[in-house]
Amino acid sequence: MLYLDLLPNSIRRIQEMDVRVCVIGVGTIGLPLATFLAKVGFQVTGLDIDQKRIDEINSAKVVYEYTDILEDVVLKSKKLHVTIEPKEALDNAEIIFVCVPTPLNIKKEMDNSNLLDVANRISPYLTKGMILIFESSVAIGSTREISKTIESLCNLKFGIDLGLAYCPERYNPTPMKKYTKDVDHTISAKGESFTVDRISRVVGGIDEKSTKITKTIYSQFVKTDVLELSSIETAEATKLLENIFRDVNIALVNELAKIYPKFGLNIYEIINAATSKPFAFMPHYPGAGVGGECIPVDTWYLISQAEKLGMDTKILNSARQINDSMPTHMITLLENELHKHGKELSSAKISILGLCYKKNVPDIRLSPTLSIIEQLKEKKVNFLVCDPVYEKVDSNVQLTPLSNIFNGSDAILFVTDHDIFTTLDFSKIKDEMKTPLIIDGRNFFNAEKLISLGFYYRAIGKP
Template sequence: MKTNTLEQLDAILIEKLNTKNATIGVVGLGYVGLPLAVEKAKAGFTVIGFDVQEEKVNNVNEGINYIGDVLPADLEALVASGKLKATSDYSFIKDVDAVAICVPTPLDIYKQPNMSYVESSAKAIAANYTKGTLIVLESTTYPGTTEELIKPILESAGMICGEDFFLAYSPERVDPGNKDFNTKNTPKVVGGITESCTKVAAAMYRAVLDGDVHEVSSPAVAEMEKLLENTFRNINVALANEMAILCHKMGIDIWEVIDAAATKPYGFMPFYPGPGLGGHCIPIDPWYLTWKAREYNYHTKLIETAGEINDSMPDFVVQRCAEILNNQGKALNGSKILVLGVAYKKDIDDYRESPVLPILKRLKGSGADWVTVDPFIPVFKLDGEIIKTESLTNDILAQSDLVIIATNHSNLDYEKIVNNSKAILDTRNSVSNYIGDNIYKI
């Protein structure tokens, strides 16, 4: 039976977490939520996953995996043992001792945060949670979300944060396809509304993860920390992309320049150019910060300029296509283009915010006839249309006027690509080990 004092609530929940007797909920069973739910169940907790999409709920309950970073055998075993189940019925929130919110936080057409998924999740929790529950927001967002948006919604149920329930923010740090770091071993940052909130949330993650748990003084610090991580990468990739454009104009190989600079053992970290940024984090997260900065009458000039550079790379790729075809006496209009890769990065099946999508749109707008090959993505959606990817054959290569290597998947046969293509635009330095007059770089 739950008690009324903060000290008792704190001690009871930490004891349940340390002994793995707590039931944990995860709201949102996507790229972040499902791996987290699996790790919590593997750690010995009983886990309930919540999602509004019945297809995901049914897949989980049938032990059918749909996320690349989850081992199908793990999911199947956890479901069969009863340690993990899914539901779209949020009334079961009453049965959990702790719950993590892992729902999307996309941008709208004006590059402003769309918090509707987070807000609806918080309202569903507020309608069902009980005294002594821990709620942790993991979705990437702007500083202030936990305190300004989530806390008032939860307190509308009549309970007080820090007295009747615990609330914290801990940013997800999932890197799809990373072979070295995953949900289990990546260090966690945790910031609670109160010291007790931080302590309880940290106890939950320490009971689940192998990585360190770093406690900070507030949710805002943890929220800003995540944005700093991805803004750092966004800006440095933008620098690499701008250098690539300049090096192309000067006739210098940017990849050789970066390799040379990387020999310095201090003061330099290599970042690489490409066709643009993709994924749900790096191209999106910095815009949360630019939006929030306006509240303080501050203009984030460097961040916005970096975003503009990265957003312009699909245009540069198409411009390079036109230049390469022009050198062969061909126009982009009417040419057959083979695009290798739809995913936003190598060896994953995720094409959220992939720069390949705007490249395809621009090619179509220029009158080019394109097809795609991606061994990880059999079908994808572009402007509402379902498009099937093709198989990589000698014929499809030979019939193409230009091949664009947009995603450098490891299982693509690059020797076959080089030997059978009229012209190749390599946006990822994938065929640097090959020599041929048919190879071009961005």
């Protein structure tokens, strides 16, 4: 009866790990959360609909950045177990986290079908005193909306019988490095590592009690601040702002990356120079596009909601249009450079490096490469795709091993800056290629070195 108990008692029980936890959805977001909750001592049961995923977790065979911790909490302390059965997962649980995907639908609005499925699956097993905490990225008002659906299914009321809060996920698939000035952008920025337990969180509840209980839960494993907000909607809007901020600023530098080379200027030198200003500037970098289920998705969430209210979303729409145009820009650069060297795109063989949307992360959701592939197919271009990070994951895209990707190629289209690509032997690669051309969508390679080896080189944002 955690939510219905006196607040000091609830806080004490959480601090003593005297509550059972259920995490619904143990994918990209839910598994790290469940892992760290179990690590600090909570008894955690995960609930998922993918039996293969469940079996992998229960045998600690999921390969991700917290594998060592997962092995400890699954195989040694046995603090974490995952099931497909809602009744088993919710049995004696008092804290329930919801971490299911909320992608875009064909209208570029939030698809809440996974949240509705959760509501239907768990409602028969909800009991008084539980608290539900949503982490899934959502449009403003979605948490309260889904809570009403749950109320209609279980005859319990949030704020009376059940607690309710929203704490947006801030997970980064590879622990992110705090930015420090790095003149050579072929090397990852160095600095403090932001693991799940070192990322501050924000919490908004349906009432003060829900907010404080939720803050206490996160404070057990988050080593930095957990900020209380005035409402659930404020927390939802905070998450949108975080990702829209990135989307808009990436769009700005992507547009400048098209403009500055026309003046014979290198945008990376300019960004480095601007970074020397000790205040009021945060560096963002151009690239082949913006992918994943966060940055582009959250911008569309707000565009959709704002336009229904009659609001004009010029900046947000422009950001989406610019960032979505970058795969086409990559192909334009490719076509122009091939033409300079007596080749036509229609008769060329292209080697695409990188299918994942982000470096070192085996995830292709909304990857810029998918757009590039579709456009090349429409143009009937002969191409191969290589991604060593993703090649062991099921995919509808036929992947070519790194050892075979360059044979007879007329150009390398470089999209994803995986670390493994730093080991490429370009002396050997040049001998394998028909036309030694590289279009670098991430400013990843050393241009001078490649040119000295006899390559033709062009990067986004450089003349």
